[in-house]
Amino acid sequence: MTTEPTAFFRADGERFVPLQRATSGWGGADGPGQVRGTAVSGLLGRGAERAAARLDDADRFRPVRWTVDLFRPGAMAPGTVEATVVRGGRRLRLIDVALVQAGGTVARGSLLLLATGGPTSxxxxxxxxxxVPPPPPADLVPDPAEPTLYRAGGDWTTERRQENAARKATWFPSAPIVEGEEPTGFAHLAAIGDAANLTSSWGTLGVEYINADLTLAIARVPAAGDGVGVSAESRVEADGIALGTVTMFDRHGALGSVTIATLANGAQVVKP
Known part of the structure; x- marks a missing residue:
């Protein structure tokens, strides 16, 4: 039995083939299946970061904002990531990426990077x-098939069934996005940013809202291989639309925040 977390995708030349872990709970047990948002955001983030790394003087720039629009369900089918450098300036860089399946775009992302420098006076x-909650103990190890720890007002646990009205937090050890690769700290953050919906929308009946986007804003990037936590901060709800905000953190403290726009998904509820 493997103890290593499984990946979301397998690379096949320029294409990425979704693996079992990429399957979303929103697809339904009897449907053809769709790709979960964490997998989509992580793959797009990986592509945007790699495009930025090919620009001159790349080490001087830091990712500070990552936005994803999830406007079509991604199928459990091969896809490609297309990247465009919108701006490659001396102080600001902007990379757009798209996930393309069967000739159509199913999701897009935008990465803003700023040049680092000294503080002002x-x-x-x-x-x-x-x-933010204290990080989980290092010896608490989640299931490698679903590498997540959970907290609902008490201690960290591997128990997924947390259908209650308590404030939620989740913790994600570093796990591969593409098979055979260790994700960078940013790529891991990009993937886990989509867990803002799980963490902020999880209530007494499960997760009743599905997110249409995510916007991650960060001041620093965790080291590759480090775990990342997500802690619910606020939620505003009206007429079947809800906005959720979470804080991202690691073992050194807060990293930044994620805001999501969600809509009620009718009778379909995900029970993590």
Missing amino acids: GTTWTAPLPA
């Missing part, structure tokens, strides 16, 4: 950082 007001 003045003093600026800032609110206290959001309080």
Whole structure:
């Protein structure tokens, strides 16, 4: 029995073939299956980061915003990632990416990178950082087929059934996006950003809302191989639409935040 987390995709030349772990709970047990948002965002983030790395002086730039629009269900079928450099300036860089399946675009992402530098001299007001849960103990190991830990107001656990109204947090050890590759810290963050919906929309009946997008804003990137946590911060709901905000964190503290726009998904509910 393997103890290594399984990947979302297998590379086949320029194509990426979804593996079992990429399957979304929203596809339904009897349907053809669709790709989960974490897999889509992670694969697009990987593609955007690689495109940025090919530009001159790439080491001086840091990813600070990652936005994904999930406007069509991704099929459990091969696809390609297409990247476009929108701007490759000295202080700001912008990369657009798209996931293409069967000749059509099913999701798109946009990566903003800024040049790093020294701090300014003045003093600026800032609110206290959001309080995040303590990281899970290092010896608490999740199922490699679904490498996630859960927290619902108590201790971290491998138990997935947390149908209650408590504030949720989730923790994701580093896991491959593409088979045979260790993800970078940013690619792992890009994938886990979609878990904002799981973490902020998980209630007494499960997850009743599906997210149409995600926007990740980060001040720093975790090291490759490090785990990342997601902690619910706020939720605003009206007329079947809800906005959720979560804090991303690692063992050193808060990294940034994710905001998602979601809509009620009728009778279909995901029970993680």
